[in-house]
Amino acid sequence: MDIVVVGLNHKKTPIHVRESVSFSESQREKAYESLKKAHYIKEFVIISTCNRSEIVAVAKDIEKGTDELKNFYIDFFNLKEKNVASYFMTLYSDDAVKHVFNVAAGLDSLVIGEDQILGQFRNAHEYSRERKATDKVLNKLFLEAVTTAKKIKRETQISEKSLSISTIAVKFIEKKFEDLQSKKVLVIGVGKMSRIAIENLIYRGVEEIFVTNRTKGHATDLSTRYEKVGVVDFKDRYKMLPYVDIIISSTSAPHYVLKKDIFKDSYNADKQLCIIDIALPRDVDPQINDFQNVSLYELDELKSVADENFKARVEAAKMASQIIIEDCIKFENWYNCLPVFPIIKGLGEYSQEIVNRELEGLLSRLEHLGEKDLRQIELFTKGLAKKLFKRPIHELKRAGEDRQGELYSKVTKELFGLMDASCKKDIGG
Incomplete structure (x- = not known):
């Protein structure tokens, strides 16, 4: 049994490939149903964001489990293996654990330390727990x-x-x-990313902001929250093209919300128009960038701005990496000790059984003593047994941390006759 991470992310996978493996809400449900039938995967969590599509799993057999996860991606999204094989990221054991810690802390994000990933990370885990796809290790x-x-x-x-x-x-x-303040902006979509964009625009003094969404009620709610935001019917979004200077689009639509042919007949070719597409899958047909006076920017191109903040965060990232190393070691020690935990529990029960049996016989022969003396004898006997087993328990934990837990557990079981103790039973710590 081992921990593995398989997936595709922004570090080596272009956006057109990432968007092809992005899980919609309905797809995520189906993906869980499918993966729960996997032969070599015991636990798993799917992490799907605009920058990554990854599966963290506990595999019964590391090689077969990895192949099962890769084949799942290819079959589920109907991909051609030759087109994605070189983009797959595969991490095992300690590297997989460190990656999970880095993702949660935002150290593996497009922007170091970004805030949104932690919420997405927690939601991914909770979603998996609710569907009973995780157990003690991934939890x-x-x-x-x-x-x-x-x-x-x-x-x-x-x-x-x-x-x-x-x-x-x-x-x-x-x-x-x-002069950003004088510009007119159309925001397509009303999710969290759109709200953050609107708040930043207002903060920078932009006076005219319009929002449109397929569900008008959600757009109206947004305009109620922000006085400077007006609402445009979704069917009228193309009519706004000659009027606005900037478009920010962030929807969860599985297809383009700005299509090349309609766009061409609607926009003002003599006016500069800047479009930022921060959706995945993309909202804007990439060919729109070929039109006169239109500048279209996508997720990957935003990295140039992110780089400006990189230097200021390098030292913080170094400190964060040290914290992660220390905490990864703590987790890995716990994980490596899984085989010895049932044995330690078995030793405790074994010693308790002996103490109780011997005390029962001893105390029955010392009935002439007072209750206080009898209590002292009982405490001394239990304390002595605890001290006698302290060293074996310490060595079992050390062996576990040194990845020799299976061997030491087997020997201890035979030495003490703990035949009912199982490495697969009562795992915890």
Whole structure:
């Protein structure tokens, strides 16, 4: 049994490949139903964000489990293996654990220390727990990773400045226009990313902001919250093209919400138009970028702005990495000790059984003593047994941490006759 991470992320996978393996809500449900039938996967969590599509799993057989996860991606998304094989990221054991900690803390994000990933990370774990796809190993791993991420944010202030993709998008726009305040902006979508973008635009003094969404009620709710935001019917979004200077699009639509042919007949070719597409799958047909006076920017291109913040966060990231190393070692020690925990429990029960049996006989022969004396004898006997087993228990834990837990557990079982103790039973610690 071992921990493995298989998936595709922003570090080596281009956006057109990432969007093809992004799980929609309905797909995620089907994916869980499918993966729960896997032969070599005991536990798993799917992490699907705009920058990554990854599966963290506990595999019965590491090689067969890894192949099963890769084949799942290929079959589930109907991919051609030759087109994605080189993009797969595969991590095992300690490397997989460290990766999970790094993801939770935002150290593996497009922007170091970004805030949104921790919430997405926790939601992914909770979703998996609700579907009984996790057990003690991944529950422990994800809870420890969340605890470490919170500690990093508290002790290093790595996320002191908000650097979500939405914030970067607005900063990116700000670099393109000398006078952002006078510009008119259309925001497509009403999710969290859109709200963050709107708040950043308002903060920078933009006076005219319009929002549109397929469900008009949600857009109306957003305009109620922000006085400067007007609502546009979704069917009228193309009519806004000649009027606005900037479009920020962030929806969960599985297809383009701005299509090339309709766009071409609707926009003003003599006017500069900046479009930021921060959705995955993409909202805007990439060919729109070929039109006169249109500048289209996608997720991957926002990295240039993210790089400006990199230097300021390098030292914080170094401190965060040290914290992660220490906490990863603690988790790995726990994980490596899984085989010895049932044996330690068995030793405790074995010693308790002997003490109780011997005390019963001894105390029955010492009835002439007072209750206080009898209690002292009982405490001394139990304390002595505890001290006698302290060294064996310590050595079992040390052996577990040294990855010799299976061997030492087997020997201890035979030495003490703990035939009912099982490495697969009562795992905990």
